[in-house]
Amino acid sequence: MDTEIHTLLANIWFFIIGLMLFLYIVLDGFDLGVGILSLFTRKDDHRTIMMKSLEGIWDANETWLVLLGGALFGAFPPVFAISLQSLYIPIMVMLFALTFRGVAFEFSHYAQNKALWNLAFGYCSLLASLAQGFVISGLIDGLNIIEGNYQGTAWGWFTPFSILVTLMVVTGYTLMGTTYLMIKTDGAIQRVSIRQSYVAAVLEIVILGVVIIWASRFNLYFADLWADNVTGYSLNFFFISAVFAFVMLMRALRNGFELTAFFWSVIVFLASFTAVTIDNYPFMIPASIELTDAASSSKTLIFMLSGIGFLMPVMLIYSGYQYLVFRGKVHIG
Amino acid sequence: MEILQDPVFLSRLQFAVTAMFHILWPLTTVGLSLILVIFEALWLKTGDIDNYRHARFWGKLFLLNFSVGVISGLPMEFEFGTNWSSFAMMAGEFFGNILGFEGAMAFMLEAGFLGIMLFGWQRVPPVIHLLASCMVALGASLSAFWILVANSWMQTPAGIHLENNRVVVDNYFEAIFNKDMPWGVLHMWFACLATSLFVIGGLSAWYVLHRRNTDFFLKSFKLAVLGVIFVVPIQLSLGHGSGHEVFVTQPAKGAAIEAHWTTNQAGEGAAWNLLAWPNQTAQKNVWAIAIPNGLSVLMTGDPHGQIQGLSSFPKANQPPAIALIFYSFRIMVVIGVAFFGLMVWTSVAWLKGQLSSVAIGNRRWLLRAWIAAIPLGYLASECGWIVREVGRQPWVIYGLLRTRDAASTLPASVVAVSLAAFIVIYSILLISFLFFAARIIRKGPDLTLLPPSRSIT
Numbered sequence: 001m002d003t004e005i006h007t008l009l010a011n012i013w014f015f016i017i018g019l020m021l022f023l024y025i026v027l028d029g030f031d032l033g034v035g036i037l038s039l040f041t042r043k044d045d046h047r048t049i050m051m052k053s054l055e056g057i058w059d060a061n062e063t064w065l066v067l068l069g070g071a072l073f074g075a076f077p078p079v080f081a082i083s084l085q086s087l088y089i090p091i092m093v094m095l096f097a098l099t100f101r102g103v104a105f106e107f108s109h110y111a112q113n114k115a116l117w118n119l120a121f122g123y124c125s126l127l128a129s130l131a132q133g134f135v136i137s138g139l140i141d142g143l144n145i146i147e148g149n150y151q152g153t154a155w156g157w158f159t160p161f162s163i164l165v166t167l168m169v170v171t172g173y174t175l176m177g178t179t180y181l182m183i184k185t186d187g188a189i190q191r192v193s194i195r196q197s198y199v200a201a202v203l204e205i206v207i208l209g210v211v212i213i214w215a216s217r218f219n220l221y222f223a224d225l226w227a228d229n230v231t232g233y234s235l236n237f238f239f240i241s242a243v244f245a246f247v248m249l250m251r252a253l254r255n256g257f258e259l260t261a262f263f264w265s266v267i268v269f270l271a272s273f274t275a276v277t278i279d280n281y282p283f284m285i286p287a288s289i290e291l292t293d294a295a296s297s298s299k300t301l302i303f304m305l306s307g308i309g310f311l312m313p314v315m316l317i318y319s320g321y322q323y324l325v326f327r328g329k330v331h332i333g
Numbered sequence: 334m335e336i337l338q339d340p341v342f343l344s345r346l347q348f349a350v351t352a353m354f355h356i357l358w359p360l361t362t363v364g365l366s367l368i369l370v371i372f373e374a375l376w377l378k379t380g381d382i383d384n385y386r387h388a389r390f391w392g393k394l395f396l397l398n399f400s401v402g403v404i405s406g407l408p409m410e411f412e413f414g415t416n417w418s419s420f421a422m423m424a425g426e427f428f429g430n431i432l433g434f435e436g437a438m439a440f441m442l443e444a445g446f447l448g449i450m451l452f453g454w455q456r457v458p459p460v461i462h463l464l465a466s467c468m469v470a471l472g473a474s475l476s477a478f479w480i481l482v483a484n485s486w487m488q489t490p491a492g493i494h495l496e497n498n499r500v501v502v503d504n505y506f507e508a509i510f511n512k513d514m515p516w517g518v519l520h521m522w523f524a525c526l527a528t529s530l531f532v533i534g535g536l537s538a539w540y541v542l543h544r545r546n547t548d549f550f551l552k553s554f555k556l557a558v559l560g561v562i563f564v565v566p567i568q569l570s571l572g573h574g575s576g577h578e579v580f581v582t583q584p585a586k587g588a589a590i591e592a593h594w595t596t597n598q599a600g601e602g603a604a605w606n607l608l609a610w611p612n613q614t615a616q617k618n619v620w621a622i623a624i625p626n627g628l629s630v631l632m633t634g635d636p637h638g639q640i641q642g643l644s645s646f647p648k649a650n651q652p653p654a655i656a657l658i659f660y661s662f663r664i665m666v667v668i669g670v671a672f673f674g675l676m677v678w679t680s681v682a683w684l685k686g687q688l689s690s691v692a693i694g695n696r697r698w699l700l701r702a703w704i705a706a707i708p709l710g711y712l713a714s715e716c717g718w719i720v721r722e723v724g725r726q727p728w729v730i731y732g733l734l735r736t737r738d739a740a741s742t743l744p745a746s747v748v749a750v751s752l753a754a755f756i757v758i759y760s761i762l763l764i765s766f767l768f769f770a771a772r773i774i775r776k777g778p779d780l781t782l783l784p785p786s787r788s789i790t
Contacts, residue, residue, distance in 0.1 A: 056448030059403060063436070063444040069410045070433030077425020077499070084414025084421075085741040091415055092751045095408040096758055103762050106400035110769040154747045296426040297501050304430050308437040315437065318445045325449055325456055 010295035013075040024064035033177020035125020053184035094131035133166025172269035175200035179262040238275035343748040344416040358402025364529025366470035390778035420739035435479035442472030485517035516575040523568040528710025538703035586724035596642040602626030603640040611655040661716040668713035
């Protein structure tokens, strides 16, 4: 009975953390994507509008990462400890990039030479996305862990496969950034965003295809899953979902449906992302740490549930309220 | 240097750098957010537009501060995993959980309402805006609360047992309300209030001294003085109480703070070292200026009360760098006393009617003293944290886990590079911050600013 409750609680927390991850990669994903896109424009007023579209929301978006870190640390301490230690380099790069990016965003308001800070904001967004890509791919590629200890080197996360997955993540962020800008802008800059959405969407689907082919050929762990009926089925399901969302996105782009385009771009990214991560369950780091072993005691999971868990809806409501307050097209001045 | 090839030492240094940098910002945001609420509420209550303009003006400095504070907090959370993975694995059940609480309650309050508070003046009715400001202030204080809960549990762990080398919580109430918690939370919270008040008061004094908007800034100056009269005496007594508590819960830290090496015999008192130069190898002070029986009287109230000396602990359980702990503590205390003196001086001047806009111009040294006090709150708090954290060594969780056993296995070169990167990035941030803050301060407040029109209510 006790173990059943513990398993249930561990699964609930797996779900909550999954939800936090989902919120983080969507919200900060488009946020970082807008940053990357700001590197592609030569017009200062366009860049100003792009950055202004993030005003008042970017820090709340990043807060989901803080929450994700805390929840993972408390609910699954070994997963937090082992994955961060073994991914030391990409995690540190991500932290440096996010730190500098955030400060660059705020400081550019005060600076007379805005171009320099804006550029820093753009490059740090790119760097943070790349680092997150490597963190994610490092986790799904399976870190070499024996009896709770990381056996690899400090560079174990850097493989051809992880580069591919990273490209997929960065392109996905950019895609969500372009469709977000469609909602927040109009005129010339919106037309640019629509064009960029097409490019990013096609790239995303192509990279997803390559990732899946590569994985089923060269990644033994992944190939086994593919051959297995149940997991192979879910892989196919998410791959097909991604393609379907891609088609719907194309339609929305052609018709200029702003919100719908953003919605489908999120689905394209999420389906691709899920296709390469979902099959880990019930392992938190593939083939090494199982969910229930990693989880804290039932008492702690309940304590966390009564605090953080019940606050989740509240947090969702007031961050939603914030989006409502800052809704509408962005203009200079 | 051999020590720079030790990844554990480098990790400690990196954590010290990130923590000492991070703590600078909450020191002002926690207090300043409350002061902003006061100005905004005063405006809504009295209708005095100057209060609105105060809220807007200090709000600019607040935003600048807040951004760096939030952003520099993020790396610390992750460092527990990257650099201290054995600690994270062992203590995550309680410690990580509390960080999660901090994130959920406080951080989301701050990040969720900050946008409305700073950019929403024209978008929401004044009452909703005041609510947003209150939430930001509440969030900042809650954040400090949870962080100090986590840290005080590392000082005086309670409510847990170990199972397979992992912490399992038996009693959450005991773990949260551990012995050090009330002292840690209150002493830090009041440190934030005091630092913010001296920053606001000092900057206002600067404007008054330069005869810029004297009447306007006298309002904030007097508010700061009122705040200080309330906060400083409490903070001094909290400091004294914490010092007392340390000798009970962490006697080795207490002895290190006072460089007290040998336990006094029955019938003799322990001397209180005002100044000393400790030598850890010889386990004694090279020289000391001491008040006989002083420490016994201070800590036990009895001139012959027994105080355990550092030498009575095995060397492996003694904190390192006794001189650092000893002098950090003294700098903190001297600043506290100086704050008290400045408070008395200003109160007397106020009672004599010398803080009026006509007379204040003649109290130039009083104003200069306030300006000089601006960095002191920061310095005192950094010193306090050095005492707290270095004094806890060689333990990361007092009596349970040694710092050396808490670290990740990492190559020294990797940690050295990340440490260097933190130093470079944080230096750029600090210099840019000071540059932009100076620009905001030089530019001064906008005294033509009008409150949002009533049409949106």
